[in-house]
Amino acid sequence: MPRPIILGVVGDSAAGKTTITRGLVRLLGEEHVTHIAADDYHRFDRRQRAEHAITPLHPACNYMDIMEQHFREVRAGRPILKPVYRHQDGTFGAPVYVTPRQFTIVEGLLGYHTEALREVFDVRVFLAPLEELRRKWKVDRDCSRRGYTTDQVLEELDRRESDSATFIRPQRRFADIVVCFVPGDHGQFDAEVTLGRGLVHPDLTPFVDGDQRGLTIVDAGTEHTLAISGGIDPGYAATIEEAIWDRMHFASHLRSERLGEFTVGTQLHRSESLALVQLLVLYHLVTARASVALGADGLRVAS
Known part of the structure; x- marks a missing residue:
């Protein structure tokens, strides 16, 4: 095995x-x-x-x-x-x-x-969400699930700031995929996805269309960033997803409509930007498994 x-x-x-x-x-x-x-x-x-x-x-x-x-x-x-x-x-x-x-x-x-x-x-x-957003998520989670008060969470965030800056945030330079969620203009979260050089990522440049339908790319030397609008047209998002699935046709049995689902309280929601992020990660997992099954040690091309 x-x-x-x-x-x-x-x-x-x-x-x-x-x-x-x-x-x-x-x-x-x-x-x-x-x-x-x-x-x-x-x-x-x-x-x-x-x-x-x-x-x-x-x-x-x-x-x-x-x-x-x-x-x-x-x-x-x-x-x-x-x-x-x-x-x-x-x-x-x-x-x-x-x-x-x-x-x-x-x-x-x-x-x-x-x-x-x-x-x-x-x-x-x-994961590097907008800091104001992360602080809100932490207050909501720790107060509802971990028994803290709002003041206690905010005080703890302040105590942790120095260690966060020293030990946590610098780790992003070692990532293959850096995901930054930010509030968008459509009641959904936009996703800025930086693709590093450690893995060979699916080519999504054919789907870049400026701001018209929700996907742009910013080049930055050895890596580039996908900007995925939270308001991306669902049909267009489905087209992009189909192109990624085509690259991993050997894993078609995994296809599901449940990508991008998340809950707020007891309410179930779907985010097209989250679905695309999850699918990009899934692509690398299943292709790495296929590579290892064929005798390689994985797909990493650089550290």
Whole structure:
């Protein structure tokens, strides 16, 4: 059996990591995906962090060496005994036995902080939403799900700012795909997707049409950025999606109408820009798996 394909999704707290990966898990099938939260490798619980005056964004607050060891084991297809951090109350639970499946998705804060970690991933995604938007998402999430007050969340964001600037944001330079969501003019989020040189991305230049239908490209040397309007015409978005699916015809069994779905409260919504982002990531996952199945070590062309 080919080794697992490893996707890294890195970004600051409440950057949208779970929103991006949820649709991918639905397409790939939960029975084929192992999920690992890098937060499980925190060295200190919530009370201890307060006593040490350290944030979870600092490498010293995490067992980086054990993370490196475990991720290498997963890439090799070997099981691990993974620690568990419980966000609900900020304490640790009993470790769990994790067996790698066809795909492994690792979400976290420091996934690209060391070279040993970076080498594990077949596909590296970094999420960098507009900071004002991320702060709103964090307040909404932590107040509704983690028992914080608004003032507590805002104070914690201020405490974390220095570590975020020092340790989290610099990791974007190691990503194959950097995704920045910003509020658009259509009641949806626009997506700015920077495609790095580490992987060969699908050529979408035939679909660039200025601002008329919602897709533009900005060249920047060795990488370029797709600007996907949240108000992109759904029919035009479907045409672009079809072109990407054609590039991975061997994975046509994964096709689904559920790409781009997200929830606000109990309301289910769909975003065409989110769907295109998810499909670009999916493209790299399934082509990497096909490459590994044929005996290669993956598709990476540069670090």
